Amino acid sequence: MTPEIEPATAADAPAVIALWHACGLTRPWNDPASDFALALREAQSSVLVARGKGGLTGSAMVGFDGHRGWVYYLAVAPAARRSGLGRALMTAAERWLRERGAPKLQLMVRGDNTAALGFYEAFGLARQDVVVLGRFLAEEGDEL
Numbered sequence: 001m002t003p004e005i006e007p008a009t010a011a012d013a014p015a016v017i018a019l020w021h022a023c024g025l026t027r028p029w030n031d032p033a034s035d036f037a038l039a040l041r042e043a044q045s046s047v048l049v050a051r052g053k054g055g056l057t058g059s060a061m062v063g064f065d066g067h068r069g070w071v072y073y074l075a076v077a078p079a080a081r082r083s084g085l086g087r088a089l090m091t092a093a094e095r096w097l098r099e100r101g102a103p104k105l106q107l108m109v110r111g112d113n114t115a116a117l118g119f120y121e122a123f124g125l126a127r128q129d130v131v132v133l134g135r136f137l138a139e140e141g142d143e144l
């Protein structure tokens, strides 16, 4: 059965954040609550969620920066894995980005996340020979 995948609403925040924790996607330097709120606040980003009988089973954050389409926080609840939900979420993310005119989907994966790398390879994503550089822009006391 095709899972229901739709944009999250603000009311989904606690369940989405719990899912990200359960899937090992949170890091001390990222505040998941502000990541979620920021993605819902902007018109060119969203968090797509899959709803199962028992609650939220999956998520994919999507965003189009005007040049590339990005996917973050792809997560499938441990009990719901290997049944095609990750693939369905990525397909929904691709559709969301295509509808906004994004010419390419890309994402970042930690190099030691072999499960995700296996998943993305199976989904047909190719490795890109790039180094990702970055730094945080928020000053202390800033509200995101």
Ligand SMILES: CC(C)(COP(=O)(O)OP(=O)(O)OC[C@H]1O[C@@H](n2cnc3c(N)ncnc32)[C@H](O)[C@@H]1OP(=O)(O)O)[C@@H](O)C(=O)NCCC(=O)NCCS
Binding pocket: 023, 024, 025, 073, 074, 075, 076, 077, 080, 081, 082, 083, 084, 085, 086, 087, 088, 108, 109, 110, 113, 114, 115, 116, 118, 119, 120, 122, 123
């Ligand atoms: C990666 C993740 C989203 C995959 O979700 P899923 O619902 O289990 O994936 P699917 O059932 O759609 O898998 C589709 C195909 O991907 C491949 N795949 C999935 N999980 C895999 C794994 N752990 N190792 C290798 N290949 C995998 C398989 O080819 C699979 O097809 P099959 O089950 O018929 O063999 C899930 O494991 C997860 O939430 N992981 C923790 C969070 C995470 O690391 N997210 C990515 C951050 S960049």
